[in-house]
Amino acid sequence: MLSTISRLLLAQGSYARQSLRFLYHGTPATVGKYATEQFTYIKSAIENNQIDWEDIKNNLLSIQGGINQKNVDAVLFKFMIYNKKYDAARSFGQHLKSSNNEVSLGSLNGLLSLYYELGKENNLSKEEKLDILNIYNYLHDKYKVLDFLTCEHLLHALCVINEWSKAIKLLDDINLSSKPSHSAYSIVIATLFRNNKKKMAMEFIQKSVNNKRGLQDIAYDAWIDYILRKYKQNDTKAKYLNEIVGSAYPVNKT
Structure with a gap:
């Protein structure tokens, strides 16, 4: 070996x-x-x-x-996403959905990962956004409580289409048996800031600290963008930006 x-x-x-x-x-x-x-x-x-x-x-x-x-289906998805072959992965997703066979849980996770990667850079199409919501409903109807990995994939995909309330419910599901990852907390917090939900974002920042889940850059970037978008006066912006600099929130780079 x-x-x-x-x-x-x-x-x-x-x-x-x-x-x-x-x-x-x-x-x-x-x-x-x-x-x-x-x-x-x-x-x-x-x-x-x-x-x-x-x-x-x-x-x-x-x-x-x-x-x-x-x-085979899940590995193909993972390989294409890892190598940023997004057009091929999209084509494969269409192939699976058009077949008469039930799409496996691993393949659905692959499709959700694809939507997340695409949605980070560009707006998803209406069909892709609807597909994420359909997968969310399908999985909850079938499994009631989802496993950790599926929750994480689904949570990330929901956040790129700003479905923050559903993403928060998935954090609750994860907490039933484990702790959400650094990435899960950070993407939810970033989505809350992006949707001007500062109070909730701050609550989840505290939860991430309590669970020893340091924030990733995406959360801090969204926090900074919120301040720059929310406040007009430079001195006010500086005040709130200094709060970030002076905060004791740990950073996770992974």
């Missing part, structure tokens, strides 16, 4: 390393030997302008390795 991992880590290019990131946990010792072949195939296949997703999946599954029938 160690020799296989060593060969992967020393291999040229980034795809061997991604193989480990995606497949290492819980995989048999033989997986590493073939992992790079599967990911090399994915890379070449999605760079083709004429993508046939069923052919890609069938060809991929014919290569020995850790990608199998149960995880």
Whole structure:
């Protein structure tokens, strides 16, 4: 096992390393030997302008390795998002939704991750925004209480479309069995500031501190933007900006 991992880590290019990131946990010792072949195939296949997703999946599954029938859709999503192949990921999402098969939970999480990454930079389409809300309703109807990972993916996607009240409910779900991540608190706080909900944002900042979840840059950036947007006089802006500088809130860079 160690020799296989060593060969992967020393291999040229980034795809061997991604193989480990995606497949290492819980995989048999033989997986590493073939992992790079599967990911090399994915890379070449999605760079083709004429993508046939069923052919890609069938060809991929014919290569020995850790990608199998149960995880292939989720791994494809994760690979494309990690490599910023957003157009291909969008195409794959449309393919899954148009098929007659039920979309797996892992694939829904992949789709939510895609919407979050797209929504960070640009406004999502009406269809994509509606899809996030439909996924939210579908998952709550089916599972009632969601697992930690699904809550996190759904929360981030909801925040990029400013559905802060639903995101806060997901924080409550996470708190039933765990603690929200640094990222979950930070994206909710940023969304509250973006929607001029300062009082609530400050309450969640305190909750993040109580849970030892330092704020990420996105929360501070939104806090600063709120001050610059809210106040007109420079001395007033300086007063509130100094409150941020003088605050004892910890910072998390990850």
